[in-house]
Amino acid sequence: MWQVIRMIRTLTALALLLPTPAFAQASAAIASGKVAPSALSPGEIVAAAPKAEWVAIAPSDLLVMDLAPDAKARPRRVVIQLMPPPFSQGWIGNIRKLAAARWWDGLSVNRVQDNYVAQWGDADGEDKAKARALPRGLTVVPESEYTHFSGSTAAMQDPCRPRGLSPRELCDSYAPLAAFRQGWPLAIDGASVWPVHCYGMVGVGRDLSPNTGSGAELYTVIGHAPRHLDRNIALVGRVIEGIEHLSSLPRGTGALGFYETPEERTPIVSIRLGNEVAGLPVYEYLSTESATFARYADARANRRDPFFIKPAGGADICNIPVPVRRAK
Template identity: 60%
Template structure:
């Protein structure tokens, strides 16, 4: 009885443990929980004003499209092209506004429809929450992934990189690219090749004036935002090394749980669930 009383008194005087926010969990993640992103998979866009956007490519998910993108970058094909479309709450798109610039030798046009992969070739850390567009969602290799039980595909979350195309069977060469800048347009999943994501600098695109034409395209040539260059990460001398938080780590598990169940001081009622696009894979510059 005395022991129980002492324990109760000790608990009453113990300071309450303040649950960590998702950001605090990520900041405290050990170095062993982070995985390097290969410089070969980086793509660096620079606007004429000096603003830079760094992207990670996904060759395992869209190998032919990514090979095309690398060939276009090596050929300096995008130099002097422009951002041509800024649609509010949707996408920012860039490429050759005339759609007449010849593609470099070696670019496959049109590539195969690399919209999904066989499920047997994909390992996924699944989220335990329902999804409106897929039977299962989760993360694999630093990417947001969905599955129907037969195949798996990259999800159109904020900051993801896609390939502009015309009507099917056109699959887009990779010369026209866009990034998602609004609420996740999941209806595009499995209909367009998703080839990467923005790691840093997306504000250089989201802050651009909205296009006044149909679908957010700029109506006048002087409205378009010129692109100085797009280079592979291996071609840019001062590009940082990047890492993503490994979805197999304990830190990622705690982070995902915290995104679904906010227990830090601001929140009164945890949601008890989370959308795949509200669990973005954390990235950081390598220390």
């Protein structure tokens, strides 16, 4: 049983680094002039995607955080998609155990730093006398897991010069290459591949090195992509619905945006894996290997819809959010 799971994970891990022919073909077709560039907006392009290009997310790969209702008694639910192998699986295994143990229930959002992160977990975690005990069996993950080594380096054209019409491989300020694989934004340097800190990505708080964090303390990006955190902290997923319940919280006035009084914290009612939540919608993402995603990414980099007069000619990977929706 475990061997089969391991084999599936290995295959998935390999698939993550394979070329993505549909995207490449669509990009080439647009670049060569065989396909007219679209005057549709990115949203219109995505809305026209055939059903087959959407990939359903397994409920067991969702983490559902219910915050206490807001001042007007409206519910506040944040839905997070966990990353697939080969990334961060040690921490994600811990997160599954923490959710199963109801470990976060009754804890809170303790830090909201403007243009940076919102962070939740145990506000007393630093105080050994008061800290909530972690469940047994959590893994201590080594720092080497911040980056995945694919074992193969594909020969790549320089994505910065010239910038293509269609960003199959993106010019990046932090790595030789940025690219999408199986729904996720990644940076690539030779055989090294790592997920990147875009808006809404969820990461694992930690103490000073060599501590790598357990997964009990989590944050999400609520500002400009803090890419300097890449390869320094584990990324475990992204918020796919409800990020406004975190990004619009009052900013903390203490150091690093921590709240100075307990009253300012937002209580967490519960955090559960999606397969434990009754009535959860099915969520799906647009395959980043699809022809529609290629057209969408091209349109994000070269807006030709009526408002725009000057297509940019390129795009930062974090300015091409992967479309996610509730399945119809």
